[in-house]
Amino acid sequence: MKITLNSKEEFLDTPKIALTINEVRALKKYSFRNLIIRINGQLVKRENFDSAEVREGDNVEIIHLIAGG
């Protein structure tokens, strides 16, 4: 599946037509716990990380938040 991830073209190696946010996180081996996620500009809340779908051509933003400020 080809998507745009944080403004870069990204190929996700999967036979599925749609992936959940948590499946994208697992495929990308993202381990940070605190995140802001948008699919095509729409905010995805944490409770929807197992249901919101990413499909071919989607623009996905995954912003990792880490301590310090």
Added chain:
Amino acid sequence: MKFDEIQRVLETKVVGIAGCGGIGSNAAVALARVGVGKLVIADFDTIEETNLNRQYYFYDQIGLQKALTLKDNIQRINPSVHVDAHVVSLDPKSVTALFSRCDIILEAFDKAEMKEMIIETILSLMPKKPLISGVGMAGWGRNETLSVERHGNLFIVGDRQSEANEEYPPLAPRVGVVANMMANIVVDIFLGKEY
């Protein structure tokens, strides 16, 4: 643009600052020096000696409330700035109540879960509001890794990977760079840069 022309624009503006630690205190002082009209600042915490390696407080202010003390310090620098200081532990409700009328909001929390809470709250309830967040500023050196990443109205400033912890503390020079980069974006937006 001359400084008095710049001030005439900035004195009409309101900036919300969520958190008065390393990022919040330094960004607030930079914005006060250039004469942003009103700052809405919020923090629940008190000043500890360990904060003084990066936060805009003085040794004789240890033990005082950060939000109220930052207001005092700002008014010693520029008494024409109106400071609305709140000693409060922020949650989605208070974030909305305090910051919905600000022109721009700075996210200046320490904990990652708090950053997530405020960014999620603002993106869902005030999606058009410019929001500037500091992410990744611990340690020292590596100036070249600090940058601005833009996601619509959300600006992420920092290196996006240097997490603060005991072995890798946030320190004045690098935190100050990020805080001032954030304040610099505020001025840029107010003076009409098209984003």
